[in-house]
Amino acid sequence: MQVTWTIGGPQGMGVDTSATLFGNIVCSAGFRIYGEREYHSNIKGRHSFFKIVFSEGNVRSMVRATDILATFEPQTIFEHFTEVRKFVIYDKAAESTDIEKANFMEPELRKEAATFLTARGYGTTAGEAVRYMTDRGVKAVPVSYRQLLTEISRNIKLPYTVIDRSRNTVAVSASCALLGISKDSVLNMIRSTFRNESFAQLNLHAAEAGYSILKKEFDLPGVSVSSHRVLVDGNTLSALGKMYGGLRFQSYYPITPASDESTYIEANQILGEGPDADGIIVIQTEDEISAINMAIGSALTGARSATATSGPGFSLMSEGLSWAGMNEVPLVVTNYVRGGPSTGLPTRSGQEDLQFALHAGHGEFPRIVLASCDVEEVFGDAAWAMNLAEKYQTPVVHLIEKALANAFVTIDEERLSIPDYRIERGRISRETGILHRFANEGDGISPRVFLGQGSIFYTGDEHNDRGHMREYSSNRIAMYEKRMKKLDTADREIPAERRVQSYGSADAGNIILSWGSTRGVLLDALDILNKEKTECRLVQIKMFSPFPAEQVSRLLEGGKMIIAVENNYSAQGAAYVRERTGISTSNEILKFNGMPMFLEEVVDALRLVVEKNERRVILNG
Amino acid sequence: MSLPVSGVHTLHGRAIAFASGIKIANPELTVIVNVGDGDGLGIGVGHFVSAGRRNLDITVLVHNNGVYGLTKGQASPTLKLGERTKSLPKPNINSGINPIALALTSGYTFVARAYSFDTKGEAEIIRAAVKHRGSSFVDILQPCPTYNDINTKEWFDKRVYKADMDGEVKDEPDQQEKIIAAIRKSYEWDEKIPVGVFYRNELVPPFQERIRGNVPSYPGRHPANSVIEKDGIPTTSVSKLIAAKRVI
Ligand SMILES: Cc1ncc(C[n+]2csc(CCOP(=O)(O)OP(=O)(O)O)c2C)c(N)n1
Numbered sequence A: 001m002q003v004t005w006t007i008g009g010p011q012g013m014g015v016d017t018s019a020t021l022f023g024n025i026v027c028s029a030g031f032r033i034y035g036e037r038e039y040h041s042n043i044k045g046r047h048s049f050f051k052i053v054f055s056e057g058n059v060r061s062m063v064r065a066t067d068i069l070a071t072f073e074p075q076t077i078f079e080h081f082t083e084v085r086k087f088v089i090y091d092k093a094a095e096s097t098d099i100e101k102a103n104f105m106e107p108e109l110r111k112e113a114a115t116f117l118t119a120r121g122y123g124t125t126a127g128e129a130v131r132y133m134t135d136r137g138v139k140a141v142p143v144s145y146r147q148l149l150t151e152i153s154r155n156i157k158l159p160y161t162v163i164d165r166s167r168n169t170v171a172v173s174a175s176c177a178l179l180g181i182s183k184d185s186v187l188n189m190i191r192s193t194f195r196n197e198s199f200a201q202l203n204l205h206a207a208e209a210g211y212s213i214l215k216k217e218f219d220l221p222g223v224s225v226s227s228h229r230v231l232v233d234g235n236t237l238s239a240l241g242k243m244y245g246g247l248r249f250q251s252y253y254p255i256t257p258a259s260d261e262s263t264y265i266e267a268n269q270i271l272g273e274g275p276d277a278d279g280i281i282v283i284q285t286e287d288e289i290s291a292i293n294m295a296i297g298s299a300l301t302g303a304r305s306a307t308a309t310s311g312p313g314f315s316l317m318s319e320g321l322s323w324a325g326m327n328e329v330p331l332v333v334t335n336y337v338r339g340g341p342s343t344g345l346p347t348r349s350g351q352e353d354l355q356f357a358l359h360a361g362h363g364e365f366p367r368i369v370l371a372s373c374d375v376e377e378v379f380g381d382a383a384w385a386m387n388l389a390e391k392y393q394t395p396v397v398h399l400i401e402k403a404l405a406n407a408f409v410t411i412d413e414e415r416l417s418i419p420d421y422r423i424e425r426g427r428i429s430r431e432t433g434i435l436h437r438f439a440n441e442g443d444g445i446s447p448r449v450f451l452g453q454g455s456i457f458y459t460g461d462e463h464n465d466r467g468h469m470r471e472y473s474s475n476r477i478a479m480y481e482k483r484m485k486k487l488d489t490a491d492r493e494i495p496a497e498r499r500v501q502s503y504g505s506a507d508a509g510n511i512i513l514s515w516g517s518t519r520g521v522l523l524d525a526l527d528i529l530n531k532e533k534t535e536c537r538l539v540q541i542k543m544f545s546p547f548p549a550e551q552v553s554r555l556l557e558g559g560k561m562i563i564a565v566e567n568n569y570s571a572q573g574a575a576y577v578r579e580r581t582g583i584s585t586s587n588e589i590l591k592f593n594g595m596p597m598f599l600e601e602v603v604d605a606l607r608l609v610v611e612k613n614e615r616r617v618i619l620n621g
Numbered sequence B: 001m002s003l004p005v006s007g008v009h010t011l012h013g014r015a016i017a018f019a020s021g022i023k024i025a026n027p028e029l030t031v032i033v034n035v036g037d038g039d040g041l042g043i044g045v046g047h048f049v050s051a052g053r054r055n056l057d058i059t060v061l062v063h064n065n066g067v068y069g070l071t072k073g074q075a076s077p078t079l080k081l082g083e084r085t086k087s088l089p090k091p092n093i094n095s096g097i098n099p100i101a102l103a104l105t106s107g108y109t110f111v112a113r114a115y116s117f118d119t120k121g122e123a124e125i126i127r128a129a130v131k132h133r134g135s136s137f138v139d140i141l142q143p144c145p146t147y148n149d150i151n152t153k154e155w156f157d158k159r160v161y162k163a164d165m166d167g168e169v170k171d172e173p174d175q176q177e178k179i180i181a182a183i184r185k186s187y188e189w190d191e192k193i194p195v196g197v198f199y200r201n202e203l204v205p206p207f208q209e210r211i212r213g214n215v216p217s218y219p220g221r222h223p224a225n226s227v228i229e230k231d232g233i234p235t236t237s238v239s240k241l242i243a244a245k246r247v248i
C-alpha cells in the first residue's frame, strides 16, 4: 500500500523539521519513504513543502496526488488543494481567509487558483478551497490550532510565539493517528528529535493534542524489518561516497543545492579517533574560480581533491576545468543541477546542464561525465568518480540533479557498503630528480608525480613531456593525441553495462531513452503500462563520457518508437545520442518547470505518445 | 644539476588560488607566487584580498610595471589617473590602486616594496618575505621598457629611496598604529618613492594554525601525506556516519 503525505508552510516555520519527524516515524514503523523537499530561494515566509511517499515496498517515484495534506495556515491550502485525494488537515480559523491575503504566493498564481475556484462555482477563501476538496470525496479535518496551543501554553513556560511554532507537530501527530501509527512511536521520536528539554515538552504536549483529534482511517499493513535502514538524501550520500573514496581536500563556494555536501564533510572532517587522526580539509573560498583552482593545486600535490557546485558556479569553473584537462589533473567536480539559465530556478531541479558538462571549458580535452540515476546510486558513483579521476588523470564531472540532492530515501544500510570497492590510484611514479610528467606510454596515461617529489613543470600552454612550453607541430600533435587517447582507454576499460542500462522485455517495441534522475519514475511507469499492453522498454544512460556508443546503438536497435524523456527543453541526452550513434528519437516527453517528473503525468504522456504518436509532450505538473 | 623546484604556470589571475590549494594540501612545500600587476591586482584581485584574510604562509610577488605588458601595453590597475603610456589611445580613465595599502587592509602580515634595479635590496626583501610566517607581499617596481614610457628606469632612479620604516609589530596593541603608519607611508609617491618593509607582524595566527584548530593532526598530517588505502581497501570508514542516519 502506498500513501502520499504532504506538509507545507511558510519557510522558517519548521516544515523540514516536521517532515523529518514524520519520515522518521514512518520509517521506524517499517515503511520505506521517498521524500522530496521543495523550497523557494528565500529565507523566511515563502511557501515550502515536503512530500513523502511511503510504502512497505520500494518507492521509486514522486507522484502528484497527495493522500493527506497537512497544513497549519491558509497558503498551503491554496497551493495544493487540487492534489488532495483523501484528507486535508487545516486551521479552522483560516477558513475565512481569502486567497488575496496569501501574501507570499506569486500574484499570478493566486489569480490562477482564484479563477480555478470561481470557474467551478466556489468562492476564493480557504474554506471554499476545502469545500472544493470535500465535494470530491476528501475528508476535511479542521483543527483549532490557536485554542489548542493556548491550552498547552498554560502548562509550558514559553512565550506563545514559540508555542505557536509547534503547529506542525500537531499536524504530524494528527496524521499519524489517521494512519494508525501508535502514539508511543510518535512520542518516542519527538523525545529523540528535540534535545532541548523545554522544546521536547512543548512538542510532546502538541503531539498528544494532535493525536487525540483523529482516529485511524488507514489500514496500513504490519511490516517487520530484520535489518538496519537509513534515511538519507543525495547531498549526504555524495559527501559519504567521496569520503569513502579517499577525498582529502574539498573547496567550495556556497550555492544551492550544493553547499550542504561541503558543510556535511566539514562537520565530519576528522577521520577516526585520537590526535593523529587524518582530516579532510574543507575550504570555503572567495568564489568558484578559486574553488576549482585550489582543488587543482591540491590535486597536484597528490591529494584526492574535489569541489562541489551548481550551474552558475560551474560556469565560473570552466576555465579551470580546461586547465585541468590540459594538465591531466585528477579532479572531481560534483555539479548539482538546478534550473537555469542564469539563476533560473535556483532551488528547483532540472537536467539542463548535460551538454554544458560535456563541453564546458575551451579547447578539446578528455573528461569523464556521469549522472546518477537515483539517490542510492549517488554514494557509489561519488566513490567511483574519485577513482576515475586518478585512473585517467583527468577531470570528472559528476552530475547530481537537485531532485536527487534534496530527496530523502530509505535505504538498506548494507547497500551502502560496497565491499568490492578498491581505491585505484592509477599510474604513479616515485622517481625523483627531473621528472617527465607527461611521458607517453602508449595508452594516453602518463606516470603521475606529485609536487615536491622532484622538478616538475606545469603550464596551461602546450608543453613537452617535462611540462615545458612547446609549440612545434610534431610535439603538439603527439601531446594532443596522447591526452585524447585516454578517453579511448577509459572507453575500453569501463564496462559498457555500468554506463548504460536496459530495463524491460527486449522485444517491447517502444523504447524510452532517458538518463539521470528519471529512472525510478520511468520504471514505475513501465510496470503500469506493460500491464496495459502499451509495451515499452527503457534505455537509461548513466555515463555520457566516455560514451558507450556501441552498446547504446545495440540497445536502441529495432525500436518502433524511441521516446526521449528528459527534464529539459531540448532533449539534450537524446541529441548527444544522435551525435554519437546517428540514431534519432521519434518522440519527446519533456519537463522543465523545475519539478521532478510525477508518475501520473509520465504514464499519461507515454500513453499519448504510444497510442496517438504525439511528437512532443511538455509536462507541467 | 637540478634544483628541487617545481613550477606551475597557472591561469591568468588565478595563481594565488592554485598556490593556496598546493600549500594547504602540502604545507611542507615552500610556495612563492609570481604575478603581474594586471594579474594579481586586476583580474585576480579577489584572490589577492582573500590570501590576506587567510594569512596563509605563501609569498606573493607582484611584478608591477603599470601596464599589461603581454597584451601590448594597456593600462594596469596601478597606472595613475590621467597618465598616458605609449600604447594608450587615450589617457587612463581609471585611478590607480595603492597595492601596499590594499595588502595592509587585506590582512597580509608582511608587506614590502622593492625596486628591480636594486637587485641586492630586492633579493634581501624577497628572502625575508619567504621566511615570514604568514602571507607576505612584495610590490616589485619594475619599468616596462617596451610599453611604459612614463615610469622608466630614469624616472624611478630619481625617486626610489630605501626608507627606514619601523613597521614591526611587537605586541598586539601595536598592530593598528603600525598598519596606519604604513598606509600613510605608502601614499608617498610622486616625489619620493620609499622601498623596504612597510609592515611585519608574526602575531597573527597563520592559516595552518587555524586549520589545526579544527584538525589537530594538521599540518603534520595533511592531505598530501594522508594514507587513503591499504591494498586498495579504503582506510576511511564511513560506516559510523551511515549508522548515524539509521531509522530502524
Ligand atoms: C582570462 C584571460 N584573459 C585575458 C588573458 C590575456 N592576458 C594575458 S597576460 C595579460 C595581462 C598581463 O598583465 P600583467 O599581469 O600586468 O603582466 P605583464 O605582462 O605586465 O608582466 C592578459 C590580459 C588571459 N591570458 N586570460
Ligand SMILES: [Mg+2]
Pocket: B036, B037, B038, B063, B064, B065, B066, B067, B068, B069, B076
Ligand atoms: Mg604588468
